[in-house]
Amino acid sequence: MQTRDESGFVECTANLLRFGLPVVTLAIGLLVWDLIVRLNDIPPYQLPGPILVFKTLVQDWQILGGSLLVTLTTTFEGFIAAAVGGVAMAFLFNRSRLVEYSLYPYAIILQVTPVVAIAPLLLIYLPQQLAVVACAWIVAFFPVLANTTLGLNSVDSNLKDLFALYGASNEQTLWQLKLPSALPHILGGLRIAGGLSLIGAVVAEIAAGSAGAGSGLAYRIAESGYRLNIPRMFAALLLLSAAGIVIFMGLSLISHLVLRRWHESALGKES
Amino acid sequence: MQSSSGHSAGSAVRLSGVTKTFANGVHALGPLDLTIGQGEFVSLLGSSGCGKSTALRLVAGLTVPTTGHVELAAALRSTPRRSIGFVFQEPTLMPWATVWDNVYLPMRLLRRPRAEVAGRIGEVLESVGLSDFAAVYPRELSGGMKMRVSLARALVTDPDILLMDEPFAALDEITRFRLNNDLLELWRRLRRTIVFVTHSVFESVYLSQRVVVMTPRPGRVASEFLIDAPEPRGEEFRTSTAYVAHCRSVSDALARASAKAA
Ligand SMILES: Nc1ncnc2c1ncn2[C@@H]1O[C@H](COP(=O)(O)OP(=O)(O)O)[C@@H](O)[C@H]1O
Ligand SMILES: [Mg+2]
Numbered sequence: 213m214q215t216r217d218e219s220g221f222v223e224c225t226a227n228l229l230r231f232g233l234p235v236v237t238l239a240i241g242l243l244v245w246d247l248i249v250r251l252n253d254i255p256p257y258q259l260p261g262p263i264l265v266f267k268t269l270v271q272d273w274q275i276l277g278g279s280l281l282v283t284l285t286t287t288f289e290g291f292i293a294a295a296v297g298g299v300a301m302a303f304l305f306n307r308s309r310l311v312e313y314s315l316y317p318y319a320i321i322l323q324v325t326p327v328v329a330i331a332p333l334l335l336i337y338l339p340q341q342l343a344v345v346a347c348a349w350i351v352a353f354f355p356v357l358a359n360t361t362l363g364l365n366s367v368d369s370n371l372k373d374l375f376a377l378y379g380a381s382n383e384q385t386l387w388q389l390k391l392p393s394a395l396p397h398i399l400g401g402l403r404i405a406g407g408l409s410l411i412g413a414v415v416a417e418i419a420a421g422s423a424g425a426g427s428g429l430a431y432r433i434a435e436s437g438y439r440l441n442i443p444r445m446f447a448a449l450l451l452l453s454a455a456g457i458v459i460f461m462g463l464s465l466i467s468h469l470v471l472r473r474w475h476e477s478a479l480g481k482e483s
Numbered sequence: 484m485q486s487s488s489g490h491s492a493g494s495a496v497r498l499s500g501v502t503k504t505f506a507n508g509v510h511a512l513g514p515l516d517l518t519i520g521q522g523e524f525v526s527l528l529g530s531s532g533c534g535k536s537t538a539l540r541l542v543a544g545l546t547v548p549t550t551g552h553v554e555l556a557a558a559l560r561s562t563p564r565r566s567i568g569f570v571f572q573e574p575t576l577m578p579w580a581t582v583w584d585n586v587y588l589p590m591r592l593l594r595r596p597r598a599e600v601a602g603r604i605g606e607v608l609e610s611v612g613l614s615d616f617a618a619v620y621p622r623e624l625s626g627g628m629k630m631r632v633s634l635a636r637a638l639v640t641d642p643d644i645l646l647m648d649e650p651f652a653a654l655d656e657i658t659r660f661r662l663n664n665d666l667l668e669l670w671r672r673l674r675r676t677i678v679f680v681t682h683s684v685f686e687s688v689y690l691s692q693r694v695v696v697m698t699p700r701p702g703r704v705a706s707e708f709l710i711d712a713p714e715p716r717g718e719e720f721r722t723s724t725a726y727v728a729h730c731r732s733v734s735d736a737l738a739r740a741s742a743k744a745a
Contacts, residue, residue, distance in 0.1 A: 370575040373545050377569055378592035378640075388591070392579045474578045474620045 260443040268443040269450065276432065276444070280451050283413055283428035286341075287459070290348020290409040295402055297349065298356025305357075306364045306390070323354040327412055331419035344416040344428075351412030352405040359401030363394025399467040406459040414452065429455075495521045495559065495644055495676040496542055501551035502701070503537050510701045511537045514551060517695065517704060521556065521643075522674045526687035528733065529697030530741060535680040538702065539646045542678065543567050558643050565593060568637030572649040574629035576621040576636075582608070583617040586635045593640070604639060610669070611635045627658035634666075644676040652681070660718075663689060667716055684737060688729045689721060696733060698740045705740035708733050 242262045248254070249261040256264055269276065301319070305312035327347055334343040367390055375385050417430035429448050436444040502513035512534035519525050527535050540546045541553050544567075559566050576585045584591075586607060590600045608614050611631040621629055630650060637645060651659040667690060670677055681687050687694045694708045710729055712720055720726050 368575060370571045370573065371577065373540070373543075374569065374575065374588070375592065376545060377543060377567065378565065378589045380592045384592055388588075389577075392577065395579070474580075474622060 257440050257442050260446055264443050265446040265450065269447040272444055272447060276429070276448055276451060279427055279429045279432045279448070280455065283410075283417065283430065283452070284455060286344050286348055286413040286417070286428060287406075287410045287455070289345045290352055290412055291402075291406055293345065293349040294352035294356055294405050294409055298353040298401065298405070299360050299398060301353075302357050302360035302364060302394075303386070303390075305361060319354060319357060322350055327351050327415050328419065331416045334416070335420055340420055344413060344420060347416035347419075348409040348412035351415070352409040355404040355408065356398070356401040359397045359404075360394055363397030364390055366397070367393040396467075396471055399463075399470060403460065403463045403467060406463045407456055410452070410456050410459060493521055494518045495523070495556045496678070497552075497554040498538070498541070499552050499554070501538075501541060501548045501553060503534065503541065503546070504549045512541075512700075512702050513548075515703055519676060519678060522676055523693065524670055524677045524679065524691045526679045526681055526691040526694045527697060528681060528684065528687045528694055528737065529702055530699055530737075531682055533697050533700050534702030535682075535697065536648050539569075539648050539678065539680055542644075543569055543646055556643070565589070565640040566643045568640065568642035568645045570630075570633050570637045570645065570647040570650045572652055574621070574626075574633040576629060576632055578621050580620075581617065582613060582619050582621070582624070582632050585621065585632055586639050588636060589640050600639075603641075607635045607639045610638070611665070625658075626654050627662060630654060630662060631665075638669075642675065644678065647677065647679045649680050649682065651686070652683075659686070660721075664717065666690065671715060684730055684734045685721075688726060688733055689716065694733050696736045696740055698743070706736045708736070 246261050246263065249259055260268070301315070305316065327350055330350065331343070331347050334346050337343075338346060371389060371393075372385075375389055380388070413428065414430040417428040418434055421431045421434040429452050432448045433445050433452075436442070436448065496517075496519040498515050498517045500513070501515045502510070504510045515534075515538060517538075527538060529535050537546070541548055542555075544553075577588070580588070583604060586604050587597065587600065590604070591597075605614070605617075608617055611634055613628065613631055613635065616624065616628065621632070624632065633650070637647075651662050654662065663686065666677075677691075679687070679690060688708075688710055692710055694710060696705045696707070697703065698705045708729065712723075712725055712729075
């Protein structure tokens, strides 16, 4: 089977390029960064080199690791709230036009109003931790709602007829038809929501930062900024990006595992 | 209005003066008068958009007529309609479920436990030649195999009537011919009523005892043809002079029906 070997080879090369090239880009970027800092003798309080940032990350791990945990907890809580809230709201809207018409405009308003502007208000009226989670929720729930709604509307109409033909109850239709039909869309929404809840958490932490007690990564960035501890700023930023990437990849993996048996989006190029 | 009284013996379905006008004002069908006998294999033949699918959905009770009556034989009237099997133009399988689970669906919706119907499902899968594929997901199947699953699902409740909406239209000719023969064989064995919607003259003549030619939208009965070819029909029927003659007269009738409307 020469063609199969050949296509396997091509696929392998493609994968190598896909995962290898970003690494190469990163290496070049770090090298250029390092060279610029070294050749121009830029002091660390203006622009620290990559090695110093890495050192700071290790040295300050006590502080930064703790902050990372705080931010991740907020993100996670916001994400869960967004996932449950978004999916539940979409099903409710799907069930009742009245509820949909009454609430959908406000869901959109909540979505289009910049969360940076809402965060300070929330911090006034809610306990700090709750306000931060609420921010993460506000940013993240809309994609879940919108995607789930799209998924529910994409239920195959012939399958719906079939369910009707055999006298399926509302509950049977929900669990055996609507939910599985919408699942790929729901998972797509969750993938977006993961990154967004991190953004929401960061925005709220920064807004809360001036109020004091916060100790998440975003707060560390703001704090380091005041103290001109630029290496630590970079280190915290690095952790935030890494967290975002891990969240996205984790959710993508979950989505892939759930759907790989049946959904086209989970299929490789070969089909 | 859908009534179930005043039914004459021997017929499975009777449509009298049935029309369907959709909410958007499209007058899709009728008035349609049509009686389908028990155990009969009838084809509804008409151009695309003439209301064939609408007619099938009316028979299945998935939509109600705007005027007129749809009468079903007593055995067909149970709700849920376990005695009606429906096959769509697309396989319409649940991609998240295996072949076995797809065929199990009607039984599941009727709240029959898996263990209780496992034998029946094995039997139906066997009869469409898919015993070896029970644990496979739809995406791994060819178009023809998916259609067989769809057929097995319609048959699993052992329905008295099978409504088929252009089930083989999307398949290649070789697969379609094979499924035509399988369907004929199935019908000879079970003698269930089959209403088969198609826009292929050749398919309708090959399969059915009676071809009902419909006018363009709003669909009405333009003419009917009894296909009195001897049984069992097989590939040799496709090349016989009788077949060609039937196809010609049905084809002419279809052309006349379209010309009149134009
Ligand atoms: N739910 C619907 N609402 C409005 N118009 C419809 C609906 N279903 C079908 N139609 C229209 O009714 C006509 C007949 O449709 P259909 O029964 O699907 O025809 P066929 O199956 O013969 O191709 C078409 O013109 C179609 O556009
Ligand atoms: Mg149709």
